[in-house]
Amino acid sequence: MPRGMYKSGRLRKIFVKTPGGESTIHYRQRKPSKAICADCKKQLAGVPRELPGKLTKIPKTARRPDRPYGGVLCSTCMRKKLLQQVREEK
């Protein structure tokens, strides 16, 4: 029977096969939820779903799209925002 902290579902289970042929359960931290657009709440493409410690090991160019508001807004919301900014300047 697992300890109480392993029964809550806070950690994800990983089934590992031992050399003897039996499988044991290892527990790992769950990944965070997918990044969403700040405007329309759509899931963002090109943003990896990793723990903060692992994200620092990934190059910055692989962490978010390389454009204005990359990793914050989706491409359609970014276009709308940029157009709005240009119109407000005039």
Ligand SMILES: [Zn+2]
């Ligand atoms: Zn959006």
